[in-house]
Amino acid sequence: MTRAETPLGPKHALVRQARELARERRAREESGLAHMEGVRLVEEALAAGVEVAYLLYTPELAERPRGAELLRTAAARGVPLHPVTPEALERAADTRTPQGVVGVFRPLSRTxxxxxxxxxxxxxxxxxxxxxxxxxxxxxxxxxxxxxxxxxxxxxxxxxxxxxxxxxxxxxxxxxxxxxxxxxxxxxxxxxxxxxxxxxxxxxxxxxxxxxxxxxxxxxxxxxxxxxxxxxxxxxxxxxxxxxxxxxxxxxxxxxxxxxxxxxxxxxxxxxx
Amino acid sequence: MTRAETPLGPKHALVRQARELARERRAREESGLAHMEGVRLVEEALAAGVEVAYLLYTPELAERPRGAELLRTAAARGVPLHPVTPEALERAADTRTPQGVVGVFRPLSRTxxxxxxxxxxxxxxxxxxxxxxxxxxxxxxxxxxxxxxxxxxxxxxxxxxxxxxxxxxxxxxxxxxxxxxxxxxxxxxxxxxxxxxxxxxxxxxxxxxxxxxxxxxxxxxxxxxxxxxxxxxxxxxxxxxxxxxxxxxxxxxxxxxxxxxxxxxxxxxxxxx
Known part of the structure; x- marks a missing residue:
């Protein structure tokens, strides 16, 4: 469902942005974006209709049935999908167990x-x-x-x-x-x-x-x-x-x-x- | 309230026992002892009348009013008190912030x-x-x-x-x-x-x-x-x-x-x- 792409490395701008969004409140507040990771959480974001700016995933994710399904759902919603190297995912993640996927989303501005x-x-x-x-x-x-x-x-x-x-x-x-x-x-x-x-x-x-x-x-x-x-x-x-x-x-x-x-x-x- | 004693080092048997009790369930189950740390928790154990086998503390604890009070209370209860070096306390502790005191206690056996x-x-x-x-x-x-x-x-x-x-x-x-x-x-x-x-x-x-x-x-x-x-x-x-x-x-x-x-x-x- 995605073109074979060279996985992005740890220094790619999107990897760095995701890392920054995980670590710096100011980065979140200035951009209006936020960070999430893990299969379940990304599934819930998609199911809730949250605006997902992009997902970073390891090629290994796409080989697991639940991971492949997640990527299909995201693709159908028009979410940009970027394969990354395991090292890049580790850089972009907040925990040691991001389960192959990190996402950037735009929280609704609520009043x-x-x-x-x-x-x-x-x-x-x-x-x-x-x-x-x-x-x-x-x-x-x-x-x-x-x-x-x-x-x-x-x-x-x-x-x-x-x-x-x-x-x-x-x-x-x-x-x-x-x-x-x-x-x-x-x-x-x-x-x-x-x-x-x-x-x-x-x-x-x-x-x-x-x-x-x-x-x-x-x-x-x-x-x-x-x-x-x-x-x-x-x-x-x-x-x-x-x-x-x-x-x-x-x-x-x-x-x-x-x-x-x-x-x-x-x-x-x-x-x- | 305590004799000036040479602080115990990281290899002393009591320091090693405390460390083991923090880390190994089997050590707790075999000895019937358990591990606690931090001023507040040790205060609560003493107030509850828990049997405290011993306390390890850094000399610095005795210089703070609340720490000195804790040591006085423990001494009045007949709890063995052992000054330890900061390195030894770190070895004996489960967290990075033991606040100068680690204790070993005997949980009540309840039915x-x-x-x-x-x-x-x-x-x-x-x-x-x-x-x-x-x-x-x-x-x-x-x-x-x-x-x-x-x-x-x-x-x-x-x-x-x-x-x-x-x-x-x-x-x-x-x-x-x-x-x-x-x-x-x-x-x-x-x-x-x-x-x-x-x-x-x-x-x-x-x-x-x-x-x-x-x-x-x-x-x-x-x-x-x-x-x-x-x-x-x-x-x-x-x-x-x-x-x-x-x-x-x-x-x-x-x-x-x-x-x-x-x-x-x-x-x-x-x-x-």
């Missing part, structure tokens, strides 16, 4: 208007890419309305892209400074809560299913002063024992679950036990 | 009788130490009855110890093969559920707060055949969208949350909104 009616999580300065990826993945899995990423780690950091496991291609994810984000959400009629220890409201005491946004603060500093000033209330996950806090990815997942539970439990029960 | 009345999670062949650590941490935070670790990664793998952030020192954690574990839980009157996609029961449709055990299967293979044969039902976290599954640490955390919510929501609400 607050793109958020759905379900729970919105405002991820306020998260530093850990694993936590941000988990939050985005769980929020999509639980039918949330979308995420606002306010400062902290870039949602298109390759570790976030991998951690979100494709959810980043589907869930509306909006980058906005915290003050702007909260003003916009408030103007759209959302109630705004902080997630933090010691608050007055258990998650099940608050309607999270519709019209709510919850600010999950950074691992080290908690929610920012702007968020504190604007919030309608503080939601706390009750803790037993001396555990001080949950990691931000888990806290976000529990809130997303609670919103889904409220919606599901309010519907007529489909099953008895 | 199924030690489990509390709250939710028991049976972690069936989990492979990822981060997932196992998260599951144990969340279960303790949510007041669960304890965890049974059936195969998979060793709960005293240093990555699990760090991921659990002290919860491993407090929550009952029982190592048992899956068949034994489920037979014992059943004999103790517990209802046994599998957590798996496509099941008939939403978590909120099942009483998880008392007398329940939920089997969370491995990331790759799901629950083992023994667990399937013995379970009273399958609990599924409903998913929206194409996400196939949550990671095992998040799934375990959501179940622990649901058990806590059922208990909390059943109590008279402390607060209105």
């Amino acid at each position: 607050l208007d793109d958020l759905g009616p379900g729970l919105v999580l405002v991820l306020d300065g998260l530093q850990d890419p694993g936590n941000l990826g988990t939050a985005i993945r769980s929020l999509e899995a639980m039918g949330g309305g979308g995420a606002v990423v306010a400062g902290g780690v870039d949602p298109y950091n390759p570790k976030v892209v991998r951690g979100a496991m494709g959810s980043l291609f589907r869930l509306p994810v909006v980058k906005r400074p915290i003050g702007d984000a909260l003003a916009g959400l408030r103007a759209a009629g959302r109630r705004i809560y902080l997630a933090e220890a010691g608050g007055a409201l258990a998650p099940w005491a608050v309607d999270l299913a519709r019209g709510a946004a919850v600010v999950v603060g950074s691992e080290a500093a908690g929610p920012s002063p702007e968020a504190r000033a604007l919030a309608d209330g503080v939601v706390s996950i009750p803790m037993a024992g001396p555990t001080e806090s949950l990691n931000a990815g888990v806290a976000a997942s529990l809130l997303a679950y609670e919103a889904m539970r409220q919606q599901g439990a309010a519907a007529p029960p489909a099953l008895s036990h | 199924l009788d030690d489990l509390g009345p709250g939710l028991v999670l049976v972690l069936d062949g989990l492979q990822d130490p981060g997932n196992l650590g998260t599951a144990i941490r969340s279960l303790e935070a949510m007041g669960g009855g304890g965890a049974v670790v059936a195969g998979g990664v060793d709960p005293y793998n240093p990555k699990v110890v760090r991921g659990a952030m002290g919860s491993l020192f407090r929550l009952p954690v029982v190592k048992r093969p899956i068949g034994d574990a489920l037979a014992g839980l059943r004999a103790a009157g517990r209802r046994i559920y599998l957590a798996e996609a496509g099941g008939a029961l939403a978590p909120w449709a099942v009483d998880l707060a008392r007398g329940a055990a939920v089997v969370v299967g491995s990331e790759a293979a799901g629950p083992s055949p023994e667990a399937r044969a013995l379970a009273d039902g399958v609990v599924s976290i409903p998913m929206a969208g194409p996400t196939e599954s949550l990671n095992a640490g998040v799934a375990a955390s959501l179940l622990a949350y649901e058990a806590m919510r059922q208990q909390g929501a059943a109590a008279p609400p402390a607060l209105s909104h």
Whole structure:
């Protein structure tokens, strides 16, 4: 399905661009492009209709059935495909196991208007890419309305892209400074809560299913002063024992679950036990 | 508080033992000892009354107030303290940032009788130490009855110890093969559920707060055949969208949350909104 081409070497401009997009936030922000790798993730990007600028692949990928199928799908979508040497793929990759394929894609530019009616999580300065990826993945899995990423780690950091496991291609994810984000959400009629220890409201005491946004603060500093000033209330996950806090990815997942539970439990029960 | 001693070098037997305990499951299983590192984790072990066999520390630790306090507390508990060179600490450590202290401790040997009345999670062949650590941490935070670790990664793998952030020192954690574990839980009157996609029961449709055990299967293979044969039902976290599954640490955390919510929501609400 592709012409026999000489594989590109490690110094080719596309290989260097992919490498730079994996490593440098500024390169992503200036170009509006981002990096992904691995068969599954590229499959999910194509299935979600993401604009893929190009794929770099090793000839060995094309010899595996799933790899060949991936390349066929991409070719049918008009994605430029470039064979590269194994050394070049290693240069272009973020991990040691890119599974023969690295891709460059153009994330959709989303606004607050793109958020759905379900729970919105405002991820306020998260530093850990694993936590941000988990939050985005769980929020999509639980039918949330979308995420606002306010400062902290870039949602298109390759570790976030991998951690979100494709959810980043589907869930509306909006980058906005915290003050702007909260003003916009408030103007759209959302109630705004902080997630933090010691608050007055258990998650099940608050309607999270519709019209709510919850600010999950950074691992080290908690929610920012702007968020504190604007919030309608503080939601706390009750803790037993001396555990001080949950990691931000888990806290976000529990809130997303609670919103889904409220919606599901309010519907007529489909099953008895 | 400690005599001025010549710091031990990288080849000292205790340094080598600590290194081996960090790296080799068999060394842990044969000795009944385990490895921990970092100021916070050692503080938590001491506060929980864990039997600490010895601490290795750099003289620099004793010069920081929190480090000096840690050494005083350990000395008052009769813990043998050994200053080591920075090179020796690096050898003995599992991470690059042991913060000046590595400890060897003796985990309590727990049985199924030690489990509390709250939710028991049976972690069936989990492979990822981060997932196992998260599951144990969340279960303790949510007041669960304890965890049974059936195969998979060793709960005293240093990555699990760090991921659990002290919860491993407090929550009952029982190592048992899956068949034994489920037979014992059943004999103790517990209802046994599998957590798996496509099941008939939403978590909120099942009483998880008392007398329940939920089997969370491995990331790759799901629950083992023994667990399937013995379970009273399958609990599924409903998913929206194409996400196939949550990671095992998040799934375990959501179940622990649901058990806590059922208990909390059943109590008279402390607060209105």
